[in-house]
Amino acid sequence: MAAALNTEKSKEELLKLLEETEYRLEEANDTLDAIKSGEIDALILKGDDGHSIFTLKSADHSFRIFIEQMSEGAVTLNKEGLILYTNSSFASIIDLPLEKIIAHPFDRFILPMDLLKWNEIMFNAWNNQTKVELELFSTNGSIVPVLLSLKKLELSDGLSLSVIITDLSAQKDTERLLQKKNEQLEEAQRTANYLNATLENTVAERTKALTITIAEKVAVEQSLRSNQERLSQILETMAEGVIIKDLDYKLAYANPMAQKIMGIVESESNENEYIDSNWEFQWVNGEKLPLEHYPVWKAMRSGKPVYDYEISIQPPEGERFYISVNAAPIKDAEGNIIAGIGTFMDVTNRRKAIQQKDDFISVASHELRTPVTSLKASLQLMERLKDRSNAIVMIPKLISQANKSMNKMSVLIEDLLNATKMTEGQLHLKKSWFNMHDLIHDCCHDVLSDGTFKLTVSGELEAAVFADEHKVEQVIVNFISNAAKYAPNSKEIKVLIEKKETYTKVSVIDQGPGIPTEKLPYIFDRYYRVDSSGVQYSGLGLGLYICSQIIYKHGGQIGADSKIGQGSSFWFTIPNLS
Known part of the structure; x- marks a missing residue:
């Protein structure tokens, strides 16, 4: 039992x-x-x-690829300004390894002079999306200018602040950086x-x-949902466009910047569906770009990344613009290509700047060659005439010609040096009190010594200013020389001195042919050279740029008013000393 x-x-x-x-x-x-x-x-x-x-x-593997491919730095901050998350692009900008960034305060990379400004920016960013330019301190001793895009993230695990950092330094070796990221x-x-x-x-x-x-x-x-939300919001605030194409080369995703640059429209009826603008892709020379050369298409077909691929795009209406594209295939766990991703940015202004610099080098070479050739010819003639009987008559003339060539070279070299100093922030002022009318009378004697032009000064003739007399003289001489150069038929050049409550204004007025309205915004840009009626004048295109930097250094304003056929008025202001 x-x-x-x-x-x-x-x-x-x-x-x-x-x-x-x-x-x-x-x-x-x-x-x-x-x-x-x-x-x-x-x-x-x-x-x-x-x-x-x-x-x-x-599950957010694809989103992590997006973040690691972006060329901007990405940082997430808490309320105290401590770094909770950062990507390797930001580490490259400040030249520090990731482990020395995370859990450290972000303001350690802010210049001491900008700390108060940064605190105000971060305070405002918790309430409103903010974009601002600042300079960061890199551990290699360099100062890096950046664009900061700040936005509050409201996630399921609390609030944080997303900061996108775009490096504004010129000529970065993006190809090597992206290659390294791709290998990682x-x-x-x-x-x-x-x-x-x-x-x-x-x-x-x-x-x-x-x-x-x-x-x-x-x-x-x-945790997965929180990460997806955070990464999605970072993509939404990127300064680069991001697109994803499926295996049929149909647009599967486009972030807001991609929509803005490429004219892409998000469907109102179907969520996560996009209407491609299908703008014409072209080579940089304007010829139509075949489909097999589209960057994302190439990456998907070859299985290899494409870096810094510049193409141009022609909208149906508007000017052609240029973009730089980085593309890569997206693969599944077995290594099969399932889509393609492309990141791009508008580089139209960069191409224009490069073209301007190339043009400037060409002009500078020509402008320097002319006086050098004249000087060389004068010296050769003096060498031949030194033992002749008529040398005493010819040599003084040749010396005078050589001096003119040397003076012209000195002016060109001085412009180049001044432009370099201003670019590097080395412009220093030596201020003193002086009478504006007396300065104009003294400095313009040599400019108008041949009697071709009549100079009339009117207004507040007793106005005195506290400024760098030599630098202000440089601006006035440039304005009057330009009036004589570009308005040769205007026999009278007027200078008006106005004493206002907070500033003193000086205007140089001519009756020349005038400047087209569309060119006025650019005349104070570096390397910009004004032409009139197709006539090209000598010069490096630095004079007005140097003038603008001198006046801005004084805290004043500079500008020009002009109409075709009615002459031009170039003016500047100097703040009155309280």
């Missing part, structure tokens, strides 16, 4: 053990399905040696593929030890 009872009890225990084993097996199968579908990205497994954490491929991404993808390949076997071998709870699953899902 006892044996029968023991047998019955053992059978019940076996049935109970079998039921428990089936439950654990079912739970393990559910976990495997969750892993395969990407619902979780980490496991805590209990074994003989304690608990172990295994990382799965994150490929290595990360290989590592993730290896983890995904081995993790399933590991989980199968340790199914009985699986202890993950429902609460832990919920926490993982919330």
